[in-house]
Amino acid sequence: MASGKEIRTKILSVQNTRKITKAMEMVAASKMRKAQERMKAARPYGDKIRRIAANLSRANSEYKHPFLVKNDKVANAGLIVITTDKGLCGGLNTNVLRLALGRIKDWDAAGVKNVSVGCVGNKGLGFMQRLGANVVSKVTGLGDTPHLEKLIGPVKVLLDAFSAGELDVVFIAYTRFVNTMKQEPVLEQLLPLSGEQLQDEQAHSWDYLYEPDSKAVVDELLVRYVEALVYQSVAENMASEQSARMVAMKAASDNAGTVIKDLQLIYNKTRQAAITKEIAEIVGGAAAV
Amino acid sequence: MAMTIHVDVVSAEESIYSGLAEFVVLPGEAGELGILPGHMPLMTRIKAGTVRLKLPNQDAEELFFVAGGMLEVQPNRVTVLADTAIRGKDLDEAKALDAKKRAEEAMASRSSEMDYVRAQAELAEAIAQLSAIQKLRRRSH
Numbered sequence: 001m002a003s004g005k006e007i008r009t010k011i012l013s014v015q016n017t018r019k020i021t022k023a024m025e026m027v028a029a030s031k032m033r034k035a036q037e038r039m040k041a042a043r044p045y046g047d048k049i050r051r052i053a054a055n056l057s058r059a060n061s062e063y064k065h066p067f068l069v070k071n072d073k074v075a076n077a078g079l080i081v082i083t084t085d086k087g088l089c090g091g092l093n094t095n096v097l098r099l100a101l102g103r104i105k106d107w108d109a110a111g112v113k114n115v116s117v118g119c120v121g122n123k124g125l126g127f128m129q130r131l132g133a134n135v136v137s138k139v140t141g142l143g144d145t146p147h148l149e150k151l152i153g154p155v156k157v158l159l160d161a162f163s164a165g166e167l168d169v170v171f172i173a174y175t176r177f178v179n180t181m182k183q184e185p186v187l188e189q190l191l192p193l194s195g196e197q198l199q200d201e202q203a204h205s206w207d208y209l210y211e212p213d214s215k216a217v218v219d220e221l222l223v224r225y226v227e228a229l230v231y232q233s234v235a236e237n238m239a240s241e242q243s244a245r246m247v248a249m250k251a252a253s254d255n256a257g258t259v260i261k262d263l264q265l266i267y268n269k270t271r272q273a274a275i276t277k278e279i280a281e282i283v284g285g286a287a288a289v
Numbered sequence: 290m291a292m293t294i295h296v297d298v299v300s301a302e303e304s305i306y307s308g309l310a311e312f313v314v315l316p317g318e319a320g321e322l323g324i325l326p327g328h329m330p331l332m333t334r335i336k337a338g339t340v341r342l343k344l345p346n347q348d349a350e351e352l353f354f355v356a357g358g359m360l361e362v363q364p365n366r367v368t369v370l371a372d373t374a375i376r377g378k379d380l381d382e383a384k385a386l387d388a389k390k391r392a393e394e395a396m397a398s399r400s401s402e403m404d405y406v407r408a409q410a411e412l413a414e415a416i417a418q419l420s421a422i423q424k425l426r427r428r429s430h
Contacts, residue, residue, distance in 0.1 A: 038302070041302060041303040041304065042301060042302060042303075044297070044299045044304040044307075045299040045300060045301045045302075045304070045370065048297060048299050048368050048370060049370055052332075052359075052361045052368065052370075055361075056332070090419065091415070091416065091419045094412055094415045094416055094419070097412060098412050098416070101405070101408055101409065101412065105405060108405075118392075119392070125395060127408070127411075129395060129396065130407070130408065130411070131405070131407075131408040134396075135392045135395060135396050136389060136392055137385070137388040137389055137391075137392045138388060138391055138392040138395060139388060146302075147302075147373070148301045148302065148372075148373050149373065152376075152381055152384050152385075153381070153383075153384030153385045153386075153387055153388035154385075154388040156381055156382075156384065156385035156388075157385050157388055157389050157392075160385065207330065208330045208331060208332040208361075209329055209330060209331045209332070210331075210332050210333070211317070211318065211319060211331065211332070211333035211334075212318065212319065212333075214332075216334070217332050217333060217334065217359070220334060220359065221332075221359055221370075224301075224359065224370065224372075227301070228301050231301050231302075251422075251426060254426075255426060
């Protein structure tokens with residue numbers, strides 16, 4: 001049995017670990033609230049731009065944007081993978097990467113030759129690199145606040161490739177925030193924009209006046225629409241990250257507590273045993289004299 | 290009462306203003322635009338500048354700065370999709386190139402073939418670890 005001192009050191013070290021996980025839990029809890037607010041703040045823009053895009057796609061414009069044209073045959077595919085920069089958030093990244101990997105495998109089986117990957121977040125980038133995927137753009141170190149400015153470049157790389165016909169389809173994988181206890185990995189088609197996304201009940205067919213011309217306006221609007229979708233995904237992913245981390249760290253703190261309790265019990269038992277032994281020796285010695 | 294029009298000013302990161310106004314002035318691409326209720330449907334880009342709103346029953350005007358964006362006008366509704374960053378074709382291009390370059394640098398060390406087996410093993414291991422931890426946790430309670 002381990003000596004008293006060894007167990008004491010062990011208890012101290014687990015206590016220190018618990019302090020850290022407890023602190024991380026509290027930090028994640030406070031960041032989570034902000035991340036959720038940001039996620040909600042991004043919704044109005046997404047709703048508005050979707051409504052306008054729906055109006056536009058219905059308005060009889062002579063110009064059909066490449067983002068709206070469906071390709072039946074998929075030969076080259078793009079995938080945007082949104083993960084976190086840091087770990088210690090449970091199975092969050094693992095689950096979304098598993099989903100992405102499954103998609104890539106399916107494509108491979110269906111004869112898609114090239115899969116271009118855009119990575120948002122360190123974890124996904126590391127995984128895709130190890131996997132040997134063709135990473136065409138990346139952004140890491142987003143911090144706690146998603147900024148659209150940082151996403152424009154990496155998203156544009158894939159949008160440009162799609163517009164140029166180098167990609168036939170673009171998917172996005174991220175973790176959707178359901179509630180604090182539940183986050184689910186999702187894989188959605190980003191491009192070409194599907195008709196259902198642009199459905200609107202209050203259908204009005206506006207014949208817009210375009211300034212300078214319809215092509216320039218539609219181009220710019222749809223790029224912004226796609227960016228807004230990506231931004232929303234990143235915001236959801238960040239809210240998911242913080243809640244997943246909070247839950248994971250709470251579990252870690254609880255586990256540390258259990259370990260400490262067990263170790264304390266062992267320590268007390270050894271101490272008791274040592275004392276009993278000493279008394280027995282003294283009594284034995286006294287009897288011998 | 291004067292006629293009013295519903296105005297929404299939103300950016301990707303937040304909702305800036307939503308409410309009624311009598312008159313809206315925006316920095317359109319081709320020049321300053323003044324929108325009154327009943328304006329015909331219009332869709333245009335706006336430049337960086339100030340959006341001015343004349344609110345009903347108020348003398349003071351509401352002012353917002355926008356870094357550019359899009360404007361949609363319907364007869365009873367004005368939507369301003371404001372950009373949070375200064376945009377431009379060259380600027381966006383530079384950002385895209387930057388993202389590409391960094392990805393290429395990161396990819397310099399990659400292996401040539403897609404290694405599904407290894408990647409799958411890696412994920413399976415991570416998931417097994419997680420479920421083992423969960424089981425341990427359940428048992429200890």
